[in-house]
Amino acid sequence: MKELAAGGVPVTVTCRVLKLARQPYYRWLDDPVTAAELAGAHRAHALVAAHRDDPEFGYRFLADEARDAGADMSDRTAWRICRDNRWWSVFGKKRGRTRKAGPPVHDDLVNRAFTATGPNRLWLTELRLIVDTYELADRQGLVSTILWWQDRCWRGIDSQADAGDIAMTRLRDAGAVTHVRTAFQWVSDHRGALERSVR
Template sequence: MAAFIASQRTEHSVPHAVACRALGVSESWFCKWRDRPPTRRDDRRIRLAAAIRKVFEDSGGTYGSPRIGSELREQGWQVSDNTIAQLMGDSGMAARVRCRRRSLTRQGTRPAAPDLVKRAFTASVPDVAWCGDMTEIRTDEGKLYLATVIDLYSRRILGYAMGAHHDAGLVVAALNMAAVTRGGNVDGVIFHSGRGGEYGSADFARVCARWRCASRWAGSGRASTTPSPRPPSPPSRSSTSTAATSTPAQRAA
């Protein structure tokens, strides 16, 4: 009770006399408690709180009471996780959860397509090589997924699509927008993407066929006659490319 009276003065500016009168205790009793020398228990609690603070800060604020308890017991402290949790709460220490980013790419059972850009994500002229991907964006209203198509020559975003679900509809809409942005003439463009199921879907294969793109995911077997932007290097095993069947005319970036 004395600690509660002391906290009212510190946290809410309530005089000790008022708190003692409200609780029906003697003010002299409270003053005696306040002025007494610290006990061995108080001293241990202060040292324990300091040790908890050090382990917590050394962890970057990510350790909770179980992991801090393990550290302290290795140092020779005899303390329970519940006591540590109580002291952490009194001091305002709360473990920060490390967010692990989850990739949207899900490896499928289909064989990987050849990497036609050979990990050279540049191009000497416009519309030789495009790159596409899908990104997860966290918002206050939930997750939002963004699919994009970028020209590797100018790094210009030619097409994009957003939606509440990461599915083939987004990558199809992004590629359609990119093709329309270039006037519908995208023959010979190499389209490079990850190995996500959206890029290996039948819907994506159909839109590639519409714009005269051969989808390697669909197993068309058609090769590109467009040279790669850089000399060949060992192929990637974690990506795929799609290509059209003729060399593109140079168009403005």
């Protein structure tokens, strides 16, 4: 608003356009950081310092440590700040699903192997079946769409795993990227035959 006021636009007009009352704006201008926000920042700083020193402590012990350091707060306030910033005890309950994966939902009845030397009849039959079942109008775009999705899939898993996503790292370690890249390579190598099969 200061920039607009310096440009000749009255504060009253700017407040009306932004649907703000003038008095709270001027009150905020005099004191942009409220006492409550400042106290919250001091409490959070004390809690993170205690958490850094003792990561095995839960929020109650962290609150005690913060109170000893001079940041007064209730246990509930400490819990809220810890929850908002995801400062958990290293011995706390496990987050997320910890169960092992069960058996596959269905058996791989066709035993797909992406090491074929040429397009096999099973793949061509499946492609025709997909085209006919869903009555796809753009038959020529099907193989391109398959290639696009395979490319997006393995690149997405790879980039998310590099960014630190635990689930994507596990997928990559399990060989999902290699499997999808192999399938992508196979489809690209046999693209002409696959496109002819869906005409």
